[in-house]
Amino acid sequence: MRPGGQATINNFVKEATHQKICDLITPNSLDKNTRLVLINALYFKGTWAVTFNSKSTVEAKFHVDEKTIIELEMMHLKAYFIYFWDTQLQLLGMPYKGEKEFMFVLLPKERFGLAKLLAHLDGKKLVELIKKRCKYTVKVELPKFTLEATHKLNTPLTNMGMATAFTESANFGGISANEPLLISEAVHKAFIEVNEEGTVAAAATAKNVRRSSSEEYRFVADHPFCVFLIRDDTVLFSAIFRK
Incomplete structure (x- = not known):
């Protein structure tokens, strides 16, 4: 993931939830090979x-x-x-x-x-x-x-039938045709x-x-x-x- 990617995601979530959900993505969630992260944050x-x-x-x-x-x-x-x-x-x-x-x-x-x-x-x-x-x-x-609770959804989503999305067999051509993409991390945080x-x-x-x-x-x-x-x-x- 490009430099600043973590801050971009966290700032978006923080603003969307009116400062209630912060630091959704931690530094150890990303590495240089990360291209796609699935996040879920609800606000009411x-x-x-x-x-x-x-x-x-x-x-x-x-x-x-x-x-x-x-x-x-x-x-x-x-x-x-x-x-x-x-x-x-x-x-x-x-x-x-x-x-x-x-x-x-x-x-x-x-x-x-x-x-x-x-x-x-x-x-x-x-x-x-x-x-x-x-x-x-x-x-x-x-x-x-x-x-407040944070949950990684990789395993639950895999068990629900989304296993391919986390492997090199994933097809996200509708998002990017330039390089193969797969979901490296799925995170849900609730407050x-x-x-x-x-x-x-x-x-x-x-x-x-x-x-x-x-x-x-x-x-x-x-x-x-x-x-x-x-x-x-x-x-x-x-x-x-x-x-």
């Missing part, structure tokens, strides 16, 4: 339809595991939200302005049962739960949090920040909401949970918060 900034009052945010205990309890900032809000529960889980759907984007929080009923819950919850069942769309008055206690005003991350949406009775429920996310950002019943971003 949403403001809650009903914002949390920052004055209600207080330090609270979060149970990481059976032996670890930490203190973190817990936000509080009482409002109408999409809500589903059964003997295994609670699912909370929080809309952004315009109610086209939603963040869903999946919380196991068993305090340290997230791994077991996810082992039995496939994508089809998750979509079915999300489509239920019943609204209730819910008292929410949710941590403020920031998550999500959740606070009283809203979320910075990848996007989400839902529709056809029904309002239920005046029953009131509590949703206390004081142990590990999953977050899903969804658009048109399609999961665009997911993460696990442990601490």
Whole structure:
């Protein structure tokens, strides 16, 4: 790769994600033979339809595991939200302005049962739960949090059938006919920040909401949970918060 290639890529991603994703490409990802790098960076900034009052945010205990309890900032809000529960889980759907984007929080009923819950919850069942769309008055206690992760996608994409793209048999003639090209590196970096005003991350949406009775429920996310950002019943971003 020509000199300055790393900085060019990183500056583009940094600008496109409003300074949230930086240094996507590291120096050891490139060498003099690098010609093609596949990158993926998603950016979404949403403001809650009903914002949390920052004055209600207080330090609270979060149970990481059976032996670890930490203190973190817990936000509080009482409002109408999409809500589903059964003997295994609670699912909370929080809309952004315009109610086209939603963040869903999946919380196991068993305090340290997230791994077991996810082992039995496939994508089809998750979509079915999300489509239920019943609204209730819910008292929410949710941590403020920031998550960031980087993943190399060479192996996953190869397993999905893109093996040729990473070999000398690759054909990218539509990009350059002057020299043979292959993908040397595929990198995905994700960032999500959740606070009283809203979320910075990848996007989400839902529709056809029904309002239920005046029953009131509590949703206390004081142990590990999953977050899903969804658009048109399609999961665009997911993460696990442990601490």
